[in-house]
Amino acid sequence: MVVGVGGGTWWWASRDPLKLPVSACWSLVDRSDLLPLAGGSGGTFTVRHRSDGQYDDGSRFTPGVRNQTCIVDGHQRVLLVLDVRGTDEDTFHSKYELGYRMPSWGPEQQLNLGPDLKAWASVDATRLAFRCDNLVARDKGAAAVEITVEGGIRTADVKSASGQQARLDIALKVAKKTAEWSLPCLNTVTFPDKPVAAALPF
Template sequence: MYVLWSLVGVLIAAGVGVGVWRPWRDTVTLPPSACWGMLEKADYQPLAGSSGTATEEVDAEFHGGPYRFGIPQTQCNLLWNGKGREILDVMIQQQSADPEKSDIPEFGGGKPHRWDFGADAIGWTGDSKVPVVELFLRCQYATAADAPPIQPYVQLRVMASEGVASAALPEVRQALADVSLKLAKTLAQRIPCSNSVQLADRAPVIS
């Protein structure tokens, strides 16, 4: 019996040391891509909880222009272990707010702070426990011949439910900023924007 328990102890120690055998390790299941194919697993991996499954839910497909009434609102969610909480909530729409005055407080995001995402983007984060990034992308795009005048910005709001991610809040905010910039770059091509959109190579370091 002593020999048997000694062997078990050796196996456990070896598994912990090299990460080979850890049957109690938490498991996380994420879709390989999400949000109209604009994001990959590595983009939202930092937003996941310690153990669980994320499933994607979109309210509509995202289509390029020309647009009759501006870019329609579309939303993508990565639900965590069912409905009610999200590791990622992405909303894209025609500008509905003044880009110089973020509406982050309306979503429980706290006091807004402005960040540099490039010459053609205005970015905001909040300072509350609800992680949220809002980004306004300057984008001129094709509209139908009888379409009304459009606003010059496309509005992105990227959020996560409070307390879901296993990562610390600053890391979650940073991941959301990275996601926001990637979405903005992809949207500039998908819409497409007729102006030469200038965006930062990397998202700002969110403190």
């Protein structure tokens, strides 16, 4: 009887394994980044990209010049929505220096990631921004880069400490690569080595 129950459990788990893309989001996010967001869920997840509101193949990553979004979803679940966009001086100042918030964002708390990064976290999302002086982006009216990492819909681990840490890690990873080589930023942007989950407010 015990063997039968155990065998049935194994069969149920094996018929819906977790399949994550090896590389995602302009090759900036990998399977190890996504795994904490999946929790104990199964299913096959794939990657979609949008640029300025239109779906594309994700081959070009030009933050600050274009508004770009990466979505990892599947099996009627959204595992990750990563949005990278340029923002003008007024928006950066009001949202990140003055702390203006939309009521629809829900409870948020500011994170201390050093002098160059402005970051806020909620129970299911992390957003951060930093000034980035780049001639091409400046022509587009962008004075800073804003990165938003949202947790998945119908994903059990979305509110866990590991899920929150994963979103923060992804946001910082994408921000660092953006500042280093995607634009790059002419000004120096200092990043923390490894913020830990204790820095998160929820």
